[in-house]
Amino acid sequence: MGTIFSFEYMIKSFPTLLSMVDVTILVTVVSEFFAIILGCIIALTRINAIRLLDKVCAVYVSFIRGTPFLVQLYLICFGMPQVLNYFGMENPRSIPGILYVFLVMSLHEGGYIAEIMRGSILAVDKGQMEAAKSIGMTGYSAYTRVVLPQAFRMAIPALGNNVVSTLKSTALIFNVGVVDMMRRAELMGSFSYRHLELYIDIAVIYICLCFLVQLGTMMLERCTRMKNSTVS
Amino acid sequence: MDNFLDPVFLLEIFEHLIKYVPITLGLAVGTMIMSCLLALMVTILRYKKVPILGKIGDIYVLLGRALPSMILIYLAFFGIPVLLMAVSGTNKSAMLLSGIPPIAFAALGLTLHTGAYLAEIFRGALQSVNVGQTEAELSIGMTWNQAFFRIILPQAAVFATPMMANQFLNLLKGTSIAFMISVIELFGAANVLASNNNAYLEVYIVTACLYWSTSICFEKLASVLEYNLSYFKRCTSK
C-alpha cells in the first residue's frame, strides 16, 4: 500500500475530478430552474385555495418534505421504467439517467421552493394586492408586476440556501448511473485504493461551489436591496 | 410481476421493511444526541470566543454546512482508518477497525453534518436572548457557567426548539445515506429487497410511505411541543 496518505496523488487527481464538475453544475442549474417555476405554481395554487388542486399540492409538498431524497431518486429512476414498461413502452431503460435526475431534482426542490415562495408571497403586504386591484389590474398582472417581484426579493436568502442544498444533493446522483465527480472518484479509488485522497478533492470542489453560490446570493441581495435603501 | 402493484405483495414488503424502521430511528436519535453535544460544545467555544478553538469551531461550522453529508460519511469511513494508521504507524489499527460496525461511521459522518447545522441554530438562539439577561446574572454574582446553563440556555432552547425539530426531520431522512457504506437500515434493506425481487417500484413506494408516516408523526410531535413551549412563553410574558 505504500505510504498511508499520498498528498501527491491527491494533487494529481484533482484536475481529473474537477473536469467532471460540469455535470454537477448542469444538474443544479437545470433542476433549480424548473423547481422555481414548479414552486411558484404550487405556492400560488395553495395561496389562492384553488379547489381540490390545493389539497393535491399540500399532499405533494408533504410527501416531498417527508421522504428522503434518495428514496425519491430511486423511486423515479428504478420505478418509473417499470411503469413505462407496463404502459407499453419498449425499452424505458434507454432513456439516459440524467433526464430522470433532472425530473427528480426539479420535483424535489420544487416542493421545498413552494414553501419558501408561499412564505414570502404571504409576507408581501396585503395592501399591495388591493392597490393593484383598485387600479384595475387583473390577478395575473397584479402577481407578475407587483407581488411576485417583491416576494422574490424577500426569498433571495432562502432560495440561495436552496441552491446550496440542491448542489449538495447532486453528490447522490451517481447512485443511479450518472457519471459525475463521485462516480469518477469511485472508479479511480477501486484501482488506487486511495479513496480518502479522492474524496478530499471532491470536498474541496464542493466547498468552493458552495461559497460561490453564497457569494452570488449575497451580491444579488445587495443589488436588490439598493433599490430599497433609505436616503442617506 | 404479472400484477401491477399487487396489494398482497405490497403488504408483504411492508411487513418485511417495517422491522427496519427502529434501526433508522435509532440511528437518527443516537446521532441527534451526539450532534447536540457536539454543537453545544462548538457553540460555547464560539460564544466565549476561546482563542484558536473558537476559530476552529467557526471553520468547522462553515465546512460542515458546505459539504454534502455523503462526502462527510465517506471522509469518516475512509479517513478514520488512515488517521489511526498514521498515529500508530502500523496497519494493526486497521485490523482493529475492521471490528467496528459501519453504522458507527455513518453515525459519525451524520453527527459532523448535523452538528454544524445545530451549532448555527444554537448561535442564533443565543443571540435571541436579551443581552441584559447575562449582565443581570453577572451583576448578582453568578459565575459565567451558572448564568449560561441556568438562565441563558433554557431561554435559548425555547427559541431553538422548532428549528431543532426541523433539523431532526432532515436527519431522519438523511440516515438513508448510510446504506452507501453498507449499513442495513430501512433504505438499505429496501435496496436488497428490491434487487432480490426485481420489484423496484413496489418496494420504493412502500419505503417512501414508511419514511413519510414517520416524518409526519415527528412533525405532529414537534408542533405539539412547539405549541406547549409557546404557551409557556405567552404565560410568562403576560
Next chain:
Amino acid sequence: MIKLENFHKSFGSTEVLKGVSIEVPTGSVTVILGPSGSGKTTLLRSINFLEPADKGTMILDDKVFDMAAASKKEILEVRRNTAMVFQNYNLFANMTALENVKEGLVLVQKMGRYEALIKAEYYLEKVGMINREHFYPVQLSGGQQQRVGIARALALNPKVILFDEPTSALDPELVGEVLEIMKKIAKEENSTMIVVTHEIGFARDVADQVIFMEGGVVVETGEPRDIIENPKEERTRKFLARFSNR
C-alpha cells in the same frame, strides 16, 4: 353620478352595513363621517369590490351593477372606472414613485410608454412630488407616499376617487400637506370624490355633501354647513361634540 342602493354586508354574524343608500353627483365631493366601526370604510371598499357587498346595486353613470352577483368582467370594469387612495398608502414597494403612477396607465389603460410618462409626470407635478419621482416608497415620508398614492389614483382619470381615511396613518404634522393636495384636486380637477375621514375641518371647507354614518346605516345627509353646524340628529350631535371639545 354614482349611486349606491341598499348595500348590505356582514362579516360572520356581525352586520356591518345594514342597507346603505347614497348618491354622489358627478364632480362633487362627498365626505362620510362617523365613529369607528360605523361601516364607512367597508362601504368604500365594497364599491371597489375589495370587500364585496352581500346585497346592493350600484349605478355608475348609466350602468347598473348588482354587487352580489357581479361577473369578473364587471368587477374589472368597476375597478377601472374607480380609483382608491388607501389609509396606509399601499404604494407598490418594488417601484419608484413615477413607476407607481405609470403602472396603471401602461398596464391597465394600455397607454404608450411615452404618453404614460408625460401623464404620470403631470400628476406628480400636481401633487408636488415631481422632484421625488425616482424615489422608492421607503425613501419617502408618509405624507409624500400618500401624495404619490393620490397621483396614482388621479392619473387614471377615474369616474370617482375613493379616499379611505387618507390622513389617519400620518403623523399630525404631515396631515396638512395631504389635505391641501386633496383640496386643490377637488377645486382644479373637478373629480368626483368620496372621502372617508375624521377631518371635520376638511369636510366643512371642501365637501359639497356630508354623510353621517353610524352602526351600519346612514343617519343624516346634507350640506356641510347644515350637518356640521346644525345637526338634526342626536347621534350626529354627540359625535361632533367630541371633536369640538378637543
